[in-house]
Amino acid sequence: MHGNAPKSDRPLRSRAWFDNPDNIDMTALYLERYLNFGLSQEELQSGRPIIGIAQTGSDLSPCNRHHLELAKRTREGIREAGGIAIEFPVHPIQETGKRPTAGLDRNLAYLGLVEVLYGYPLDGVVLTIGCDKTTPALLMAAATVNIPAIALSVGPMLNGWYKGARTGSGTIVWKARELLAAGEIDHAGFVKLVASSAPSTGYCNTMGTATTMNSLAEALGMQLPGSAAIPAPYRDRQEIAYRTGLRIVEMVREDLKPSDILTRDAFLNAIRVNSAIGGSTNAPIHLNALARHVGVELSIDDWQTYGEHVPLLVNLQPAGEYLGEDYYHAGGVPAVVNQLMGQGLIAEDALTANGRTLGANCAGASIQDEAVIRPYDQPLKENAGFRVLRGNLFSSAIMKMSVISPEFRVRYLSNPDDPEAFEGRAIVFDGPEDYHARIDDPALAIDDMCVLFMRGAGPVGYPGAAEVVNMRAPDYLIKAGVHALPCIGDGRQSGTSGSPSILNASPEAAVGGGLALLRTGDRIRIDLRRNSANMLVAEEELARRRAELEAAGGYAYPASQTPWQEIQRGLVGQLESGAVLEGAVRYQ
Ligand code: FES
Ligand code: MG
Numbered sequence: 001m002h003g004n005a006p007k008s009d010r011p012l013r014s015r016a017w018f019d020n021p022d023n024i025d026m027t028a029l030y031l032e033r034y035l036n037f038g039l040s041q042e043e044l045q046s047g048r049p050i051i052g053i054a055q056t057g058s059d060l061s062p063c064n065r066h067h068l069e070l071a072k073r074t075r076e077g078i079r080e081a082g083g084i085a086i087e088f089p090v091h092p093i094q095e096t097g098k099r100p101t102a103g104l105d106r107n108l109a110y111l112g113l114v115e116v117l118y119g120y121p122l123d124g125v126v127l128t129i130g131c132d133k134t135t136p137a138l139l140m141a142a143a144t145v146n147i148p149a150i151a152l153s154v155g156p157m158l159n160g161w162y163k164g165a166r167t168g169s170g171t172i173v174w175k176a177r178e179l180l181a182a183g184e185i186d187h188a189g190f191v192k193l194v195a196s197s198a199p200s201t202g203y204c205n206t207m208g209t210a211t212t213m214n215s216l217a218e219a220l221g222m223q224l225p226g227s228a229a230i231p232a233p234y235r236d237r238q239e240i241a242y243r244t245g246l247r248i249v250e251m252v253r254e255d256l257k258p259s260d261i262l263t264r265d266a267f268l269n270a271i272r273v274n275s276a277i278g279g280s281t282n283a284p285i286h287l288n289a290l291a292r293h294v295g296v297e298l299s300i301d302d303w304q305t306y307g308e309h310v311p312l313l314v315n316l317q318p319a320g321e322y323l324g325e326d327y328y329h330a331g332g333v334p335a336v337v338n339q340l341m342g343q344g345l346i347a348e349d350a351l352t353a354n355g356r357t358l359g360a361n362c363a364g365a366s367i368q369d370e371a372v373i374r375p376y377d378q379p380l381k382e383n384a385g386f387r388v389l390r391g392n393l394f395s396s397a398i399m400k401m402s403v404i405s406p407e408f409r410v411r412y413l414s415n416p417d418d419p420e421a422f423e424g425r426a427i428v429f430d431g432p433e434d435y436h437a438r439i440d441d442p443a444l445a446i447d448d449m450c451v452l453f454m455r456g457a458g459p460v461g462y463p464g465a466a467e468v469v470n471m472r473a474p475d476y477l478i479k480a481g482v483h484a485l486p487c488i489g490d491g492r493q494s495g496t497s498g499s500p501s502i503l504n505a506s507p508e509a510a511v512g513g514g515l516a517l518l519r520t521g522d523r524i525r526i527d528l529r530r531n532s533a534n535m536l537v538a539e540e541e542l543a544r545r546r547a548e549l550e551a552a553g554g555y556a557y558p559a560s561q562t563p564w565q566e567i568q569r570g571l572v573g574q575l576e577s578g579a580v581l582e583g584a585v586r587y588q
Contacts, residue, residue, distance in 0.1 A: 010255060013147065014050040017121035030121065043084055049252040051078045051245075052122040053087040054113060054141075056134045057154070061092040063131035063210065066154050066201040066232045070241040074126055074152065077245020083124075083252070085245070088116060095132045095209070100561075103492065104464030106133040106140075106286075107572065107581050108564055113141035114587075122147065124252040126244060127222075130154035130203045135213035136286035139222060140580075143258045143294035144587055148251040150353045151223040152244045153214040155232035156205045156324030160197035167197040168206035168317035170494065202232030205324035207316035208494070212279035213286060218333045219273040221261045221352030225361035229332030231325050247354060256355065259588075262294040265347035268306050269337075269358060272345050275310035275385035276336050278319040281493050281503060284386065284398060285465075289578030292585045300388055300396045300506075300576045304531075307385030312402060313339055313374045319402075320380055322372045330372035334365030339376045389526070391534035392542070393514045394505035396576045397488070401528075404500050408484070411448060413528075421527040424451040424486070426535065428520045431456040431558070432468040440474045444520070448482045451524045455515040457491025458508025459572045459579040461557040463565040467494040469503040486526070488533065490515055492575070502526075502533060506576035509555045516555040517545045 017030040031044055044050075053074055057067035075085040091109040095102045117125060127138035129151045142149035160167035176193045179185045185193060203210035211228075218228040224244055230237045267287060274283045284303050291298035313336055316322050322330075331338075340346045341362060348359025367373045374380055386398040404413075412422035427450050429435035435454060438444060446452075457466045469489035473482055487501045490508035507513035514535070523536040537545075549555065560566040571581045 012047065012049055012123045012252070014121035014123050015047075018044045019047075039084070049083040049123040049249050050121055051083045051085050051248050051252070052117065052120070052125040053085055054090050054116070054125055054127050054138055055087050056090045056092065056128045056130065056138070058089065058092050060097065061094040061131060061134075062201075063094065063203040064128065064134055064154050067128040067130070067152075070152065070154065070238065071128070073238045073241040074245035077242040077247075078126075078249055079245075081246045081249035083249035086122065088120075090128075090134075090138065093131060093133045093137065100462070101464040101466050102133050103459075103466070104565065104568060106137045106464075107568060107579075109134070109137035110140045110144075111581070111584070113138060114144050114584075117141060117145040117147060124148035124150075124248045126248050127151040128154065129214060129217060130210060132209035132213065132282065133286075135210075135217055136289060139217060139258075139290050140293045143262060143290055144584070146257050146259050146294075146588065148248065148254075148256055149222070149258050150244055150248045150251060151217045152241060153217070153223060153228050153230070155202050155230050155234070155237045156211060156327075157198055157202035158200040158231055158233060159205055159323040159325045160199050162193055162196040166317070166321070166323050167193065168323050169197040169204040170208050171206050171318040172197040200231075200233050202324075206318055207278050207280075207314065209280040209282045211316070211324065211327070212274065212277065212283050215277050215333050215336075216270045216274060216279065216283060216287065219270045219337060219358070220266045221350055221358055222258070224354055225334055225352065226332055229324065229328040231328055234328075250355070251353065254355065256351075256353070259294055261351055261353065262290065262296060263350060264296050264298065266350045267291055267296060267298050268302065269346050269350055271303055271307040271385070272310050272340055273333070273336060275307040276312065276340060277314040278312045278316065278384055281386070281398060281400065285492070285504060285575050285579055288576070289580045292578050292580050293588070295588050300398065303386045303398065304388045308387055308401065309383055310340070310345065310385055311376070311379030312381040312384035313376065313379055315372050315374065315380055326369065326372045330369040331365055331367050334362040335367045335373050337362040338365040339367070339373070343376055387528070387531060389502055389531050389533045391514075391532045392537075393488070393518065393533050393535055394490070395507060395513075397502045397505035397533065399500060399502045405484075408486075408500060412486070420529040421525060423523055423525045423536070424449045426451055426453055426518055426520060426522045426524050428453045428455065428518055429471070431462060432466055435468070435471055439471065440476070442476070444474075446474050446477060446485070448477065448485070450485055452485050452487045453515065453518060454487065454489030454491055455509035455518070456555070456557050457489055458505070458510055459575060460569050461508055461510030461555070462491065463560065463569050465492045465575060465579060467492045469493045470501045488524075490575075504575040506574035508574065510557050511574070512549075512554060516549055517542055519545075
């Protein structure tokens, strides 16, 4: 379909600005200002593709900051292939730095980038991705405007080390808290241990949302094969930045657009890869959002149908032992895809950014270190994908089945008459502040058969949706040896948790979902054979509570603190359908 021959008959989009004989006034005006930093009229009117570099790196976004360096190599590639590079900033999104949550900024960066790509003389764009939400924000914008686009990961940080052991970004914080509590380190030692996990430029070296989304951008076909896993400081990273620059110019000549690459097959491939890498529970939110913007049917149920039974192959923290450098040396995404191809789990003819199919790119990509990427028949865990639960608590929520520990099974699922169901007593918190204030309150009398609920943490209730669903047990239970209680909520979750969490519940309490009717003390029943989660409360009682809630003006949540919080609250959809700005999906 897309040969390598340039389609020279197709006028470049940028000509409407720089070389429009029908509107010489405007052409002169456009030219005049883009000449003012040294580009020449000959260059701008030469018919060379103008390639944007959507720059997400800045001092405010340390995870992506290395893109400021990489862009120099990307420019060289663009120029060598006959294009002209124009670099511009994207609204920064730093996962660890943005209050109250970077979740609020994905849709804002998306909107901003759509306006830039649509409104300026760009024929194609390099999307500089990395930190969690930067990847979906940029892909979503490219999907909406649908001009040729290729993603370039900034790459993970080098492995962190402390006293001879790998320390992974994010996950080390949990360990450090334990050591601090046990008196083995002091506050200075705490910071030193945590900082050891971030030894270089790049994004989180663990299998968090960043490594997940960068891997999926490659699995979707939106970046060059092998690109996702290269650590940020490696020379290979500079080289792939250059190759990405070369390639985007060809893509413009071939008119290879996001809609050619982001097909339903591409998304189903990504869902399977997500299970095999042990990807983040944020992935369904972001991929469903991307599918909405490119106009591909993708439902939350597709994650269970296509992903649940795929085993975990990648042994990265927090689920496993290793980190980003190891993932790269073991073969990265192509090696994972190759293992899935061997099982017929990949639509191999899905087209990718290099103009070849995913199958062609990953044929022969063997595993280089089987400790880090396991062969398909020797997985770390079976059924590494997500299960979708439903009931009177929510119309959908997801659960990672692989986190159900043997200890949990004994405690909750040991009823011989009903081995896959458990009942417990609900303890309900309204937002993270409420949880922190009350979790250790003896008046709640939390025991080992309770289920912790976090509501008011969805896209509307806590604008952007907070990563707060996995909650710790009260201190007195931890001392008694109960480390994790099941958690359910309408927010998101960071990383993976040892406790079985049911999260991304939609619709959230703030828009009147069933969670809003729940009260502390209600009986909860989770049935894993029926994929159901219900509060065992009579219909009449639920109707009475609903009437009471409506009389009170609905579920109360804190006031917005910024204009964007207020605007997003009015426009955003629910997590199951990507938490997109609903009005935006009409524009494709
Ligand atoms: Fe940016 Fe993890 S905080 S990638
Ligand atoms: Mg995160």
